[in-house]
Amino acid sequence: MGLKIFTWVLLWKLAFSANDGFTFNGFNSANLSLDGLAALSSDGLLKLTNVSKHAQGHAFFSLPLQFKKSPADSVISFSTTFVFAIVPEYPTFGGAGFTFVLSPSKDLSHALPNYFLGLFNMTNNGKPYNHILAVEFDTSHSPEAHDIDNNHVGIDINGLISNQSAPAAFKSDADDQFKNLSLSSGNPIQVWIEYDGIDMQLNVTLSPLWGPKPKGALLSLPINLSSIILDHMYVGFSASTGIAYSYYYILGWSFKMYGEVPELNLSKLPSLPQPLASFEKSKALSIWLPIFLSVLVLVTAAILKLIMMRKEKFSELQEDWELDFGSNRFSYKQLYKATGGFKDKYLLGAGGFGRVYRGVLPASKVEVAVKRISHESRQGVREFVAEIASLGKLRHRNLVQLLGYCRRKGELLLVYEYMPNGSLDSFLFGEGKQALNWGQRFHIIKGVASGLQYLHEDWDQVVIHRDIKASNVLLDSDMNGRLSDFGLAKLYDHGSAPQTTNVVGTFGFLAPELARTCKVTTSSDVFAFGAFLLEVACGRRAIDANKQEIEQVLVDWVFANWRMGKLFEMKDPRLGEDYVEEELVLVLKLGLLCSLPSPSARPSMRQITQFLNGDAPLPPLFPDQPTCWS
Incomplete structure (x- = not known):
């Protein structure tokens, strides 16, 4: 055997x-x-x-x-x-x-x-x-x-x-x-x-x-x-x-x-590529060195003058405490060269927030977007920069990476990962852009929801974005939605209460309780996300002063149509018949649920992602439920 x-x-x-x-x-x-x-x-x-x-x-x-x-x-x-x-x-x-x-x-x-x-x-x-x-x-x-x-x-x-x-x-x-x-x-x-x-x-x-x-x-x-x-x-x-x-x-x-x-x-394994070897001294150097030194003396004065002029041109504001954030800081010279001197041909966008330029970092050839923000007041600068350094540690597929910052005189420059397809609002409201189909829109919505859940619940600290809207959702090369612009974001530890702060953001996306408490919470972000959902589904801005008075506030206009049983009349007409009815109804109703005036009545971002992924049923809305602006 x-x-x-x-x-x-x-x-x-x-x-x-x-x-x-x-x-x-x-x-x-x-x-x-x-x-x-x-x-x-x-x-x-x-x-x-x-x-x-x-x-x-x-x-x-x-x-x-x-x-x-x-x-x-x-x-x-x-x-x-x-x-x-x-x-x-x-x-x-x-x-x-x-x-x-x-x-x-x-x-x-x-x-x-x-x-x-x-x-x-x-x-x-x-x-x-x-x-x-x-x-x-x-x-x-x-x-x-x-x-x-x-x-x-x-x-x-x-x-x-x-x-x-x-x-x-x-x-x-x-x-x-x-x-x-x-x-x-x-x-x-x-x-x-x-x-x-x-x-x-x-x-x-x-x-x-x-x-x-x-x-x-x-x-x-x-x-x-x-x-x-x-x-x-x-x-x-x-x-x-x-x-x-x-x-x-x-x-x-x-x-x-x-x-x-x-x-x-191991002795037969190939060697790894080595850095360039240092240059050896050549015999020619010993011959030409005296001549070179003589010429150097003659041009020193001119060079010093040029250096002083360039130093003034690239001067930036830096204090001792900023040494703690050295790895997050870019030099103004880097950003100046990256954007071609902040020329208009590299301008990506402009508004009340400042100007955004496209650039390529000289050494690494990494494409970036550089936002220039006025920052005249010194009050709170240290805390603001500390928050920027913390936000630079965020890592999520639906967030635009904040790479660092620079301070120069009266302005702050924020450096972001570059998104080649620009902002979502240009596709929703801009002319000359091809309309997004429903599959693309729903994919973007779910991506932004996932990114917000990470900010609110899954990162080391709670991050309140404070400015969620279509113009702050950028699209990468694969048309994935990436939430951007953390210049207004606030951080606090899990389990701690948010502090009183200035009310900032965009009208139409500001939760009603902010006017009373001046305290931003995850629920105030949810309110803004609700307005964002309605923007994407309806192809309309949250506030449109050119409409009739009853139609100017999008959330109220959607709520009124829902009460009349005309919810589908609110869908973006550019969608045609190419949409999934159940998904569109879900997004419209979820937008209304997130926009309720009571913070406690709004769902959390984790619940929202469950609704969007079909892992939990959407709670009912009631016709007599008040809207924010009622």
Whole structure:
């Protein structure tokens, strides 16, 4: 009996030996399939990304590997090791991350970048039919993915929310303690990923390059992969960039079925790209140096004069306390060059709030929008700048990223991520723009609601936006709604009461209680969101003085038509018949519910997102219910 078992195991291993693994000490002549941003350098370095933003790259071993003898069998034990390095665009803010992945297909073109990591999209995320097993090395803190921080390792099964994750670290054999690792340090890191098909245990272990493999794993997940992994799967890597990019490099890779993975020959791995070497002194320099010094003396006076003129031109206001916010501050010179001297041809918009210019930062080539706001009074400037620094930490797919600020004389300059499709109100009310269809509008509404829920409930502090309206909703390249303009926002800790403040905002969006209490709350933001919903559904501004008196206030006009059973007469006529009736009715009624005069009668943003996603029924409205302006 023992001889038969031995013979069966031997034959089984021989059957798989032709295609049971590989080892690449560098990737010259490696059998890989690449797509997206992925490419090979001339010296055999695998680059998963480049300087492109909101993009992805994939690299798979070209042949599928057999992980089961038959579909009904358990998954065979496997192990892999590879060496990677991440070099971010900014030291503390890089791309979305990369993964080691097992996939039933090499074609992941349907996947999205950013926090989807080039593996999933909004439709298939979390679905069991994906049959995806991934280990993520994540360098961004995405609330949508329930990330623990911006420097972690996680095990993902069929979706972007990790089944298990931990801050990047390795366990020291000397004291049995975890030592932190910075994934974005630019230093090579070695990884071991091992699945025991008998004990059904998945382990992930990290170590700095040249260090021994630690005895203790960073992640250890008991799991039966039989329902997740198919009998044949592709193995490889996926990487993704967001509003900033990172270079993701793989230096070497080894994979093995049913056995211990062969070690990489670290001395044969390709080198990472090095910064430009410092210039060596040349013999010519020693010859021309005396002449150069003589000329320098002659032109010093002219240069000093030019410097003084430029210093005055680019002078800015900076006090000692602002050193605490250095990473959030841009120089005026940077912004001046980025916008071509704030020329009118770069002007994106103007109004009572100031002017907004499009620009490209000289060093990084990042596109930005620069808002110039008058800020003559020094009272409260320190608190205002502190709030700007805090708001710069917000990270959500439906918020425009506030990158920083600059103070110069009597003005404040706010720097935002640039949105190529401009503001939503230009599509709703502007002439010459193609009308948005209902699907686009409903997608934008749900996106803005998600962003507001994050501000009100899901971030470290409560953020009251105070100026929600269509002109402050910008559209990115994919026509996603992104809430912008945090210049009026207020922050306070969860559980604490908001303080009295000046009433600011736009008439038609101001909650009635503000005139009495001067205290902004999440409920006052909900009121403004209600007016915004009606703007989007009706294609009309919240206040229109050109209309007849009964029609000037949009919320009252919608409420009156609802009482008369004519709610559909309020829909934007440019929609034609291309809309989903249930969704349009939901948005109109929800706009009225959010605009009720009593703050306690309005729903929270979490409830609103549940209504919009169909996860909860909308509470009823009553014909005798007063409106705000009744």
